[in-house]
Structure formats: C-alpha cells, structure tokens
Amino acid sequence: xxxxxxxxxxxxxxxxxxxxxxxxxxxxxxxxxxxxxxxxxxxxxxxxxxxxxxxxxxxxxxxxxxxxxxxxxxxxxxxxxxxxxxxxxxxxxxxxxxxxxxxxxxxxxxxxxxxxxxxxxxxxxxxxxxxxxxxxxxxxxxxxxxx
Amino acid sequence: xxxxxxxxxxxxxxxxxxxxxxxxxxxxxxxxxxxxxxxxxxxxxxxxxxxxxxxxxxxxxxxxxxxxxxxxxxxxxxxxxxxxxxxxxxxxxxxxxxxxxxxxxxxxxxxxxxxxxxxxxxxxxxxxxxxxxxxxxxxxxxxxxxxxxxxxxxxxxxx
Numbered sequence: 001x002x003x004x005x006x007x008x009x010x011x012x013x014x015x016x017x018x019x020x021x022x023x024x025x026x027x028x029x030x031x032x033x034x035x036x037x038x039x040x041x042x043x044x045x046x047x048x049x050x051x052x053x054x055x056x057x058x059x060x061x062x063x064x065x066x067x068x069x070x071x072x073x074x075x076x077x078x079x080x081x082x083x084x085x086x087x088x089x090x091x092x093x094x095x096x097x098x099x100x101x102x103x104x105x106x107x108x109x110x111x112x113x114x115x116x117x118x119x120x121x122x123x124x125x126x127x128x129x130x131x132x133x134x135x136x137x138x139x140x141x142x143x144x145x146x147x
Numbered sequence: 148x149x150x151x152x153x154x155x156x157x158x159x160x161x162x163x164x165x166x167x168x169x170x171x172x173x174x175x176x177x178x179x180x181x182x183x184x185x186x187x188x189x190x191x192x193x194x195x196x197x198x199x200x201x202x203x204x205x206x207x208x209x210x211x212x213x214x215x216x217x218x219x220x221x222x223x224x225x226x227x228x229x230x231x232x233x234x235x236x237x238x239x240x241x242x243x244x245x246x247x248x249x250x251x252x253x254x255x256x257x258x259x260x261x262x263x264x265x266x267x268x269x270x271x272x273x274x275x276x277x278x279x280x281x282x283x284x285x286x287x288x289x290x291x292x293x294x295x296x297x298x299x300x301x302x303x304x305x306x
Contacts (some may be wrong), residue, residue: 015299019292025163026170029201033171033194047187055174138163143148143156 013073020067024098025134027059028127031105035124046113049120053109056102064102071095086146094137101130151219158212164205166295168198169243169288176250176284179275183267185260188275192254199247206240226304232297239290246283253277 006014031052038048071091080088105126112119139145175195179188216222217229224230253274260271 011300015296018295018299022163022166022295023170026167027174029167029198030171030174030194033197037190037194041190044186044190047182048190051178051191059170059174134163135160138159139156142159143152145148 007077010074010077013070013077015070016066017070017074020063020065020070021134021138023063024060024067025131027055027063028130028134031055031060032124032127032131035120035127038120039124045117045120049109049113049117052123053113056105056109060105061102064098068095068098085144087140087144090140090145091137094133094140097133098130101126101133105130151216154212154216154219157208158216161205161208161210161212162295162298164201165209166205166291168201168205169291171195171198171201172243173285173288176281179253183272184265185257185267185271186265188271189254189257189261192250192257195250196247196254202240202243206236210236222301222304226301228297228301228303232294235290235294235297239287239294242283242290243287246280246287249277249280249283253280 034048034052034055038045038052041048075088105123108119108123108126112123172195175191175198179191179195182188182191213232214224217224217226222229253271256268256271256274260266260268
C-alpha cells in the first residue's frame with residue numbers, strides 16, 4: 001500500500017513537477033538531436049542551430065520553470081527539514097544546477113549562432129550531459145536512495 | 148532500496164522515454180509545418196523517425212513495470228484508473244503508429260525534392276498539413292499525457 005500514502009493535496013504539484021520534467025527531457029533530447037545533425041551535416045548547421053536555439057528558448061526553459069516550481073511546491077508540503085534525505089539532495093542538485101546548465105546552453109547556443117559555429121560541439125555536449133543529469137534525477141526521485 | 152522503488156524507477160524510465168519521445172516528436176512535427184525548403188523538412192522528419200526506438204523501449208518498460216507495480220503497490224487490476232490507463236496507452240500507440248505511417252510519404256517526397264531544386268511544392272505542403280495525420284500525431288501525445296494524469300491522481304483508488 002506504499003503508493004496510497006501520498007495525500008491528495010500533493011497531486012497537483014507532483015503533476016506540475018513530472019509534466020515539466022518530461023517536457024524538459026523531450027525538449028533537451030530534441031536540442032541534442034538537432035545539434036548532432038548540424039555537426040554531421042555542416043550544410044544544414046545554421047538551420048539546425050536556429051531550430052535548436054528556438055527549442056531551448058520556447059520549450060526547454062518554460063518546462064524547466066514548471067518542473068522547478070512544481071518541485072518547490074511539493075517540497076513545501078513534505079516537511080522534510082532538517083533531515084533532508086539523499087534523494088532530495090540529488091534532486092535539488094540537478095534541479096538547481098539545471099538553471100546553470102541552461103544558462104550555459106543559452107550562451108553557447110547564441111555564440112554558436114552569432115559568432116563561433118565551432119561552439120555547437122560544446123552546446124551539443126552540454127545538452128547530452130544534461131540528459132544524463134536528468135536520468136540521475138529521476139532515478140533519485142523514484143528509487144529514493146537512502147530511504 | 149526496495150522492490151517497489153526499483154520497479155517505480157524502471158516504470159518512470161519508461162514514462163520519461165515514451166513521453167519525452169512524444170514531446171520531441173511534437174517539436175519536429177510542429178517545426179515541419181513552419182519551414183518550406185524540402186531539404187529542411189526532410190531533415191526534421193528524419194530526426195522525428197530517430198525517436199521511434201525511444202517510443203518502443205519506453206512503451207515496453209512503461210507497460211511491463213506498470214502492470215507489475217499494480218500488484219506490488221496494492222492496487223487491483225480491475226480498478227477503473229488502471230483499465231482506463233491501459234486502454235488510453237494502447238490508443239496512444241495505435242494513433243501514433245498510424246499517424247507516423249501517414250507522415251511517411253511527406254518525408255519521402257521531401258527527400259526526393261531536396262536534391263532536385265529544393266523548392267517547396269503544393270503537394271509537399273498538402274502532405275505536411277494532412278489533417279488526419281496531424282490529428283493522430285497530436286492526439287497520440289495528448290492521450291499519453293492523459294495517462295500521466297491518471298497515474299498521478301489515480302481516481303477511485305482511495306488515499
């Protein structure tokens with residue numbers, strides 16, 4: 001009966017958090033695929049770079065905000081202070097660290113488009129690393145290590 | 148970590164792959180409507196086909212570990228939300244598969260036009276805007292997200 005322990009009032013914040021997270025994952029995945037395609041087909045790199053940057057601005061950033069607001073909302077209901085479990089620490093690390101990663105992606109994406117096309121490699125690499133970070137986060141959120 | 152947590156992690160992995168693929172697919176479908184050059188459209192639609200393995204693997208994990216979780220989590224296979232989720236999940240897969248098949252001629256046409264003169268044609272535009280294919284594509288994703296709603300609220304499960 002483990003799953004029945006969650007109060008109903010947690011459902012909406014949990015939905016916002018998970019919805020934001022899956023859209024974020026799909027958006028970063030699309031950014032990664034577009035960037036790799038641009039690197040492999042240099043003739044299309046401007047087109048794929050623009051589309052990847054638009055996806056970053058119009059899908060990835062908004063979904064990150066929904067995911068992070070949902071996380072904070074549900075955290076405020078869980079009353080986990082002061083003994084914060086490991087899975088929450090990992091989630092906060094990837095969640096808050098995600099803002100830094102997205103800022104990095106925004107700067108690299110802009111530089112790759114406006115000044116240095118070679119930066120597309122770093123842009124794609126960082127997007128790929130962030131996908132791994134998101135995998136770590138959903139492992140922590142679901143498997144709850146340390147509980 | 149207990150059995151329930153591991154099953155939930157594998158189920159969630161399936162959900163992230165399946166719904167993440169749906170989001171990426173929607174981005175590519177939406178983008179294909181916004182561009183005109185066949186070479187660009189062909190590239191976008193080729194990328195859309197690369198997410199199909201994520202649908203397949205994610206869908207399999209979602210289904211297998213989701214069904215397992217029903218018993219481990221203390222639910223019943225006859226619960227309304229479990230049956231509704233399974234039906235909607237199957238419908239989502241069918242709609243996505245049929246929509247994908249209907250979009251295939253558009254990709255083939257774009258790939259044929261790209262090396263010729265790379266100019267947009269009315270036929271390509273019409274195929275990209277096929278209302279049945281678009282309804283199936285967007286509908287499949289919507290159904291996937293309705294399943295997510297059921298998974299979180301579990302209407303009728305109590306608690």
